[in-house]
Amino acid sequence: MCLQFRILGSSSSGNAALLTTAGCKVLIDAGFSARKLDQLLGQCGESLAGIDAIFLTHEHSDHAAGLKGLRRHPHIKVFANHETMQAAQTRLNHRPPWQVFETGRTFAFHDLEVTAFSVPHDAYDPVGYFFESGGDTLFSPRRSVxxxxxxxxxxxxxxxKIRHADLLVLEANHDTEMLERDERRPWSLKQRILGRHGHLSNDAAFELLCGVESPRWRHVCLAHLSRDCNDVGLVERHFAGLRSRGRSFGLSVIDPVNGIGPAYDLATL
Structure with missing residues (x-):
């Protein structure tokens, strides 16, 4: 069984991750220019030439900016639901090879089993993803992200849905007090971030990780940190309290400035 995962970058400036199986290499989101994505992939020994597909969560530029440069890579399929596809297409002067799915349905791409699930965010039809690959044998255990x-x-x-994953990528976008003190963001933007279709705070993410019953998680990556209204050290200290709440999975915080996260081989995680 081969299921490897690595975040290439995660912040309000851009988001993308590489997921590799024995049969395919895909990106989750493409929130950097195609040139930047190729550079990030190059640091992992990969390139856009070797990517088979992109799975879009929603149409915002920090998740979909790379689509503009895909004219040079027509082999890369782009998976999205209908609303996301329509919203993203209006910003493009070419038509990528869209693969439109229905949110909530499970489908296959090579040796990946994929389920997109609805999430509350201020986009047309945003989703999260559950990816699974492998068999149910000792030599090919089934693993999921x-x-x-x-x-x-x-x-x-x-x-x-997420409690069944071996590896979970979860948003810990902002510290509420830092956001409220921030002088560069207007109050209307702060309300959007804090709202029910905005972004998860550190406290909300912490309570989720404590509250889910019988999770399968072997490792959790905290991602999409705000560069201005959060801090890696603050998050690490805050979530250190998970152990006192009986949670023993591995934990990493993706630095919004320094980009590429650790590489994970789910066969040995």
Whole structure:
């Protein structure tokens, strides 16, 4: 079984991650220019030439900016639901090879099994993803990755879906006090971020990780940190309290400035 995962970057400036199986290499979001994506992939020994598909969560530029440069890579399929596809297409002067799915349905791409689930965010039809690959044997155990960023709160359907993942990517966007003190953001933007279709705070993410019953998580990556209204050290200290709440999975915080996160081989995680 081969299922490897690595975040290439995650912040309000851009988001993308690389997921590799024995049969394909895909990106979750493409929130950097195609040139930047190729540079980031190059640091991992990969390139856009070797990418088979992109799975879009929603149309915002920090998740979809790379689509503009895909004219040079027509082999890359772009998966999205209908509303996201329509919203993203209006910003493009070419038509990528869209692969439109229905949110909530499970489908296959090569040796990946994919489920997109609805999340509450201020986009047309935003989703999170649950990716699964492998068999159910000793030599090919089934492993899974859940991606849940850009959501204002955690509905029951999201909580239930992500608890089954071996590796969870979860948003910890902002520290509420830092956001409230921030002088560069207007109050209207702060309200959007804090709202039920905005972004998860550190406290909300912490309570989720403590509250989900019987999670399968072997490792959790905290991602999509605000560069101005959060801090890696602050997040690490805050979430150190998970152990006192009986949670023993591995934890990493993705630095919004320094980009590429650790590489994970889910066979040995």
């Amino acid at each position: 859940a991606w849940a960023t850009d959501l204002g709160y955690i509905p029951a359907n999201v909580s239930e």
